[in-house]
Amino acid sequence: MAETKLRIGALYPDQMNIYADRGNIAVLSNRCKWRNIEVSVTSVGIGEALDSEQFNLIYLGGGQDEDQRRCAADLIENKRAGLVAAAENGSVVVGVCGGYQLFGHWYELGEERIAGVGLLDVETTRSNGPRLIGNVAIATALPGCPDGALLAGFENHGGRTRLLEGAQPLGSVVSGHGNDGSSGNEGCRAGNVIGTYLHGPLLPANSWFADWLIAAALRAGDGLPQLDDDLEERAHVAACRAAGVKPD
Template sequence: MPYALTITHLYPDHLNLYGDLGNLIVLRCRCQWMGLDCTVNSLTLGEPARRGTTDIYFMGGGQDTDQMAVVNDFHQLKRDAIQADTEAGAVFLGVCGGYQLMGNTFLMGNGEVTQGLGIIDVSTQAPGADVKQRCIGNLVAELTDAIYADMQTLYATPKDIPRTLVGFENHSGQTYLGKGVEPLARTIAGFGNNATAEYEGARYKNIFGSYMHGSLLPKNPHFADYLIGLALRRRYPEAAIALPVLPDTEELAAHSYAVQRYR
């Protein structure tokens, strides 16, 4: 029997800007190409999360009104189960607005503090008297040593994978990492978490946040494989997980073009 993974798309009707659905398509397709059974479910307003039924959660970005619409629903119907899963090692990827919502608070430009989902210790501040820089444009970042080294252990045979991630950012919110949260990558071109941090994204356990749209995973297949590999390691802890090597010719050509153009 092949290995199997279940992916849950959180709030697809509210949080799906800049082609974020492409991230789900990549995860599903790469699982299928690797011979893995893959089920993708949606979880939206009014639907409770059930603990222990998901291997990978994904949450995309949305406009401010859509982001605020999901907060109460999440705390009432989803937070306890999802927080229990992620603390136990389930994979979670949040992109842009989804990344901001994963944190504890979002400080609006008028000084009003909006509650976040609270599954990772980050905070975001909107433009105001002290924060005026909008972060927009193409983004290139170099993965941390630990993440890059771990990626290379996933494959059945050695694979030459990029050290970089590429994408497109468009956010006014400035995000700051809290205790125990590591950056995903070091910014080479563009901004990332905020206008001065020089780092992009966040990682805590198997929870990842990123400002990269465009979408993130189609041009970064090695990162998609990493999420899949982490999920498999958690679901099948007694197995020797070794991912087959996919050719990725077109994907890596797009990745390399972005790196050379904007580096």
């Protein structure tokens, strides 16, 4: 493989951590350790610049409105350039929930419009309607993965996200609400930049996707060594079932 160490940059772990985002980082780092792949996790907080060379996987979770506002301003000021460069290099950039919204062009809350970094061609509006809450399963089409491979999780968002023309969703909704509750799309993917509303957290419920992210970050074209994933597979089935979907 082209790279031997997973270098994770965790953005604002003190503020943007509302849906147990820590679980995603724990899954990424343990699955490297168990394969004897070196791994480092570095926090990048408010006021710190993001160096795109330092990381091959950058993660941003979700936060409460007030925290999200503060982080959005800092993201534009101190991290946009680094994020854009990382995306161009083919590094993996993952945004979950609030992180997904901030990777888009903007997030509109009533009169207020919070600017995002524009890594993904999406726009989000806070709806007056109900929050979209519940278990969710989506069918993906990722390079190197079986077509329709399922991601399962839990969603809880007031924002409705719209894909602009030409933008690709991460998956199509099999059960649950997805981006806006009506389009049938969930998340957005542009190369190795990924945004999704799925938490639960995302990666414990979908270890195959954790491995896809690790392999992409390491440019490991041949894939990764197998682990004993009996429990992970059972957990994936349980998360799909919670969403009312029976995986193959």
